[in-house]
Amino acid sequence: MAKDCSFDIVSEVDMQEVDNAVNQTVKEISQRFDFRGSKSEVSLEGEQVKVIGDDDYKLKSVIDVLQTKVVKRGLSLKNLDYGKIEPAAQGTVRQMITIKRGIDKEKAKQIVAAVKDSKLKVQAQIMDDQVRVSGKNIDDLQNVMAKLKQADFGIELQFVNYRS
Incomplete structure (x- = not known):
């Protein structure tokens, strides 16, 4: 499964x-x-x-x-x-x-790069003014959230639509 x-x-x-x-x-x-x-x-x-x-x-x-x-x-x-x-x-x-509302393309690219640099088994993709992160392990997703909360991208980030 x-x-x-x-x-x-x-x-x-x-x-x-x-x-x-x-x-x-x-x-x-x-x-x-x-x-x-x-x-x-x-x-x-x-x-x-x-x-x-x-x-x-x-x-x-x-x-x-x-x-x-x-x-x-x-x-x-x-x-x-x-x-x-x-x-x-x-x-x-x-x-x-x-x-400022939404995530512009440059910030989205920085977020995707930060997710990839975390070396966790997750994928990040840019979807208009948001970024979707998906993976098989819930712990990996929670680690990504923790890393992104620590990083400063110059905008306030919220994590929504959590699906397991």
């Missing part, structure tokens, strides 16, 4: 949690004394978070509040990709933060 076991490696972000974190940030900014009278704001626009501050210091403060709320909602900061700080209207500065 040689039955294959498998699991998928994905990088997903719960956009409802991102929306909740943005809303909590907006609420905190409106209530904090150091932001009184400032033009600081945060908004979610599709897959991006737009952060506006009076100056670089206020912008960094708003981003710090946002990061705190994101972590409290159980999301990883690895999935946030910070754009460059650019001047905006009325003397303010703006920064766009893109939410």
Whole structure:
């Protein structure tokens, strides 16, 4: 009975949690004394978070509040990709933060290479924005998961669809 076991490696972000974190940030900014009278704001626009501050210091403060709320909602900061700080209207500065979802081809190739370097009897294949790992031994699959959790690929990895 040689039955294959498998699991998928994905990088997903719960956009409802991102929306909740943005809303909590907006609420905190409106209530904090150091932001009184400032033009600081945060908004979610599709897959991006737009952060506006009076100056670089206020912008960094708003981003710090946002990061705190994101972590409290159980999301990883690895999935946030910070754009460059650019001047905006009325003397303010703006920064766009893109939410990274899915595994791009380069990261997927790095993950497959890491699985092959583990010298375990498993196969890894790239399937769109996820990687499927399969093998005959459940222990080998669990060892692959442990090795991938230790490695840093710059994105948050989740292991789903575990089939034995």
